[in-house]
Amino acid sequence: MTPLTAVVTGASSGIGAATARLLRGHGWRVIAVARRADRLAALAAETGCETFVADLTDASAVDALRAHVAASGPIHAIVAVAGGAIGTDTVESADAADWMRMFDINVLSAQRVIAALLPALRAGARERGVGDILAITSTAGQIAYETGGGYNAAKFALRGMMHALRLELAGEPLRVMQVAPGMVRTDEFALNRFGGDAEKVDALYEGVEHPLTAHDIAELVVHAIEAPAHVNVDELTVRPVAQAAQHKLIRRPLAVRED
Structure with a gap:
């Protein structure tokens, strides 16, 4: 059997x-x-991972990724993390272009990659007995909040897509999973x-x-x-205790109540 590949x-x-x-460590x-070649090169130097530079909102780049993966052998997991939020506008004041961009990077990029790589994943499932598709969604895709309408809409859509995909792939040894983080502090x-407003x-x-960290979420993914x-983590919601x-959201040190 080839090494497990994600x-x-x-x-x-x-x-x-x-x-x-973390996967490399395992x-x-x-x-x-990812899009940024310099960041990927640094990650490869640190971990020994392979890299592929692609803007996943570009269908031709995803086609190139599909060809690259097909040439390198079966895969055993697709972990769709790419995404992001743009702005904090209300629904009334929002720029539709920002919403279209969020839908593209959060939803369509995941759809493109999953559809493109399913043949390689099925080949891996024949070897391993199971193949995994896991998306990082968000609690923003479960509960809406003011000034988050565009990001809410994108993450609700991604969550719905993953639930539909699980039904469509039922009967195959393919797990379709989601990890939905709440507050995570990343760079x-x-x-x-x-x-870019640091304040x-x-x-x-x-x-x-203790907001969640990227490593916290990675541990749950792995x-x-x-x-x-035989275990499918349909949807795992994770928040910091605060x-x-x-x-x-508690904005003070956590402490046990006195009797």
Whole structure:
């Protein structure tokens, strides 16, 4: 049997990079996919992963990825991390172009990659007995909130697509899974959303004890795809303890109540 192989998108930073690192630590062969060649080169030097530079909103780039993967042998997992949020506009004031961009990077990029790589995944499932498709969704795809309408819409769509995909692939040994994080602090996600305004990023996390990290999410991803073959983690919602719900965020140190 060939080494277990995972294709990880959005691998140049944050959750994608953390997932590639952890999978390599577990002995997987990793094909790390992202737009930024310099970031991928640094990740390859650090971890020994393979890389493929592609903008997944470009169908021709996904076609090239499909050809590259097909030439390198079967794969055993697709981890779709690529995505992001743009802006904090209300529905009334939103720029439709921003919403179209969010739909493209969060939903259509995942659809393109999954559709393109399913033949290679099926080949891997014949070897391993199971193949995995796991998407990083978000609690923003479960509960809406003010000034998040565009990102909510994209993540609700991605979540719905993954649920539909599970039904469509029923009967094959292919697991379709989601990890839906709440508040995660990474180097770039919030900074990109706020247009590079570091003060707004700091205010978002101010006083919150231990937001989740990219490594926290990577650990859950690896656990899901390394679970026994008959176990499907349909949808795993994960938040920091300080975030009891989407609207309930504690901005002070956590402490046990006195009797």
